Amino acid sequence: MSDNAMPARLERPRILTFVLLIAAAAFVLSSFANSGVSLEKLIRGLPALGRLGSQMFPPSTERLEAVFWSLLQTFQMAVAGTILGLALSLPLAILAAPILSPHPFFVWIVRGLVALFRTVPDLVWAIVFVIAVGLGPAAGVLALMVDTTGFAARFFAEAMEETDKGPREALSALGASRSGVIFSSVIPQALPSMINTSLFSLEKATRGSVVLGLVGAGGIGIELKVSLELFEYDQAATIIISIFLLVLAVERASTWVRSRVL
16 A cells, blocks of 8 residues: 555454344344335325324313323322332442442342343333232332332442542541441432432333323323223323323423423
């Protein structure tokens, strides 16, 4: 190569890297093929989508009061489940953080438990708790509690691990106890990130609480399910709009709190 020649834009991949890229591309293409997604099906479904839209609008106003109380119950489920989940997340996060946990065994066990909470969808947890405690909002609150715990505990632990070790070491050198170090140094440093995670947890729980009613866990989901099963699409449109307004209000309120607190 002469001195004035341009360097290669991309390095030539190794054989193993090239094979993995080809395999990944083939998997992506097969995913589209096996999922049955096609432009033809979408075009054929447009008339049915148009008929559904015409049946949904204008939205019905016959059961606004019932929709309001169901929506309020949905938000109350989200608030209660979030608060309980955050309360459980703090001690679990302390045990899951290697710099704070009393023993690596606790780190391994708690991280596995948190991963389980996070992996199983909240709808599945709702079915489990409906079987355990029966139909109603209590099952929804418990499902949201577990889901919030899996979400928040992970990020709480990461926020604690990212804190500056200088204040921790200084307090330990002065003879502070483990709990004193945690509550005087670690948590104050991690608090902004923990507040942010808590607000996201409430937003997530509000959206998640909507679908829990589909399996009998209370809230407005049961109203939406009944409306769709009875082909009352105008009533379903009212419920969908009310859900949208609730989620939008929670997100705006969360953004406002972040701008004032963080």
